[in-house]
Amino acid sequence: MxxxxxxxxxxxxxxxxxxxxxxxxxxxxxxxxxxxxxxxxxxxxxxxxxxxxxxxxxxxxxxxxxxxxxxxxxxxxxxxxxxxxxxxxxxxxxxxxxxxxxxxxxxxxxxxxxxxxxxxxxxxxxxxxxxxxxxxxxxxxxxxxxxxxxxxxxxxxxxxxxxxxxxxxxxxxxxxxxxxxxxxxxxxxxxxxxxxxxxxxxxxxxxxxxxxxxxxxxxxxxxxGNPPSGLPSKVSEQPPPALGGELDGAAGDVVVLPFEEWTFQNSSDMRYNPNGYSSFSPTVNNVRAYAFRKDVSVRPSAFFRGLSARGTVSPDSYRGGYGDDEARA
CATH class of the missing domain: 2.60.40.10 (Immunoglobulins)
Known part of the structure; x- marks a missing residue:
């Protein structure tokens, strides 16, 4: 008890x-x-x-x-x-x-x-x-x-x-x-x-x-059932970066973006559907996430050239900044 x-x-x-x-x-x-x-x-x-x-x-x-x-x-x-x-x-x-x-x-x-x-x-x-x-x-x-x-x-x-x-x-x-x-x-x-x-x-x-x-x-x-063993430890949660500091950090840092299941277009890779956002009603309470590993090879000027007026990112800017390290979780 x-x-x-x-x-x-x-x-x-x-x-x-x-x-x-x-x-x-x-x-x-x-x-x-x-x-x-x-x-x-x-x-x-x-x-x-x-x-x-x-x-x-x-x-x-x-x-x-x-x-x-x-x-x-x-x-x-x-x-x-x-x-x-x-x-x-x-x-x-x-x-x-x-x-x-x-x-x-x-x-x-x-x-x-x-x-x-x-x-x-x-x-x-x-x-x-x-x-x-x-x-x-x-x-x-x-x-x-x-x-x-x-x-x-x-x-x-x-x-x-x-x-x-x-x-x-x-x-x-x-x-x-x-x-x-x-x-x-x-x-x-x-x-x-x-x-x-x-x-x-x-x-x-x-x-x-x-x-x-x-x-x-x-x-x-x-x-x-039978949960997997040997999983990595949970890392400490961090506050979101300040505006303009999104690319700060070190190579290998992992960024996790959680979302409710219908909030993102979660059925494909971000490199091919880079916008990644699609509102849907009703929302549901399944939590998923996109995970990105930072790469120091990204150039801020190149990254922000890929941003549209609505804040979306082009496939080229994702490939240049994140390469094959982008993944869905």
Missing amino acids: NTLRPATETRPARRLLLGVPLLALAVLLAPQAVSAAAKIKIAKAAWSEKAGTLTITGKAKGGTGAVEIYDINGRRLGSGQGGSFAVTLNRQDLAGIPCAVRVQSGDTEVIKPVKGAPKSCAGAPACGIVSPGDGTVLQMGVETHFEATATAKDPAALPFKYEWDFGGGAMGELIAGSYPPAYKRPDALSTRVQFVRNDSRYRVRFVATDAKGRRCEDSVEVMV
Whole structure:
């Protein structure tokens, strides 16, 4: 059984620009190193009302990839690389003072309450996924029962709102009698879903939010089929480049451009359909990406000569700048 997880206080504030956590989608373009399971220890997670800062420090021993730091609501706070991490954020950088933070490295994650968090955090709910357990192996197309618990510390904050996230592996809860099959987002403590994507690992999350906006969450990792081994580690997420700095970087840097399935013309190579953008309605929630490896042989003047008034790139400019290193993921 999983450890019950604390929650966070939310309040109107300037929202933090979120980075979407992505796996290393360009497997062929990244170093072929085997990811090791990290042992994470959050040494400090503290809010200073006097200084107006949130400080998070710790170590991730044994891991080789990026360390990602989030508040308990899933807002990305920062990242690190290697065996240690340290993040300090000012009040204006936060959407709200969190009751807890979550640190993730590879398939390992740890949650720690924030010292000095608002007193209302003491009344936050606690959550736990009861079934299935962490590391359970499932079969694609076979209905699986998921069950969680949520405990209220503040009875005045009931009722709860429940959410499940299956990491993109399941469509949701099948609506009985629907034809063609239709699905809905699970909104109860228990649900039954079928995973529709095989041979992968999925981080399944359960979240409960009380009537005062305080949340708690728990997660388990499940395996569907036979996931591949020896994949490269996830690299640290970076903010988008400033206008005019798109070509900065070193040879070999990999740029990943995520998109919803219908957002790009994703059925062909960018060298032959260089525009790569086509709006489509309705959009769907399958996430894909184009991945490019930078080549120092590109000349900025030649690159920008290939840009049209609408910002598209000609095939010649792509071949000159990226050559055969362009790939779809």
